[in-house]
Amino acid sequence: MQMEAIINQPVIETARFDLRPVRRSDLGLIEMYAGDARVAMTTTSIPHPLPPGTIEAFINRAMAAQRDEDVWIMDGMKSGWSEVMGVISLLRLDRNQSEVGYWVAPAFWNTHVASDAVQALVEANPQGNQAISASVFHDNPASAKVLTNAGFVYLGDAETYCVARAAAVPTWTYSRKL
Template identity: 55%
Template sequence: MNARPSLAALPRAPQTTIEAGSLLLRPLTPADVPALARHVGDVRVAQGTRSIPHPLPEGAAEAFVATALAPGRDEDVWAIDGTPGGSDPLVGVVSLKALDRKQSQIGYWVAPAFWHTGIASAAVRALLDANPHANCTVFAEVFQDNPVSARILTNAGFEYIGDAEAWSVARAGAVPTWTYLRKMA
């Protein structure tokens, strides 16, 4: 019986760097670990995601970067680099998790010091415009207690498709979500 290989087992193409005005979306590097640990160690960032634990365990940032750089990864993660605009080299991350049939799920977070500055909107738009996975459809979900993220998605052309729940490691529980999709073609 021919089993289909999982997406994680397939080697990923090298990530491209994406210019986004005063931002640069670039692959993570080991040099990002200290800033990454500092930002995701903030309970406000962790509780806004499904997978970041709080408190952040020792070595978690290093493991995240190593996974993001692994050839068999199923998710491409870009550092949101603010240096072109005179800011910090890591102000957040944006990612695309490969799904099936030319589909991906986008995720992102921005460090609280940079909230309400347009960085998340610019990063999401730049990644969608570049469409590095050649997607036909991109999905997203946000926790219902984060209407700012919902606006970022709708302003980037996503359409609301329903309510659901997702487990949040930092919150140690299921959190109501809004689910969105964007057709790319």
């Protein structure tokens, strides 16, 4: 039996759900949602189709004591929703900055889960950042709206490689000073 690692990462509460550290028991739901092409195509790093072991490796990285990214699960159990509704993370960068990344399972699209999660993470500022950046694909204006609603400011256009699309995809880049 494998023991759960102790993650030095706070639980961040919202009115409808909690942002909590990843657990090994999240494997099945993350795998189901991340395996959906609609989710993978909105991220830079989730391949589609999802190779065996991908999510297990992701969970191991998220639970490692030495890591450069803190990952939270959007857990809706307190409202009778799914234990995993999506994932949000902060990747540590230099100069006291991080990059936020997130995805929400399609069943919870248009429910403001992403907006609430980003806003809660920004307000909690668990890494003590001076600024948080983010980028979204041009064909995902809903994620751009999530960022602007949370006070992020548009910086410009760029391109980022998307593993699921096997192509460079145009992005909008945003930042928020804290």
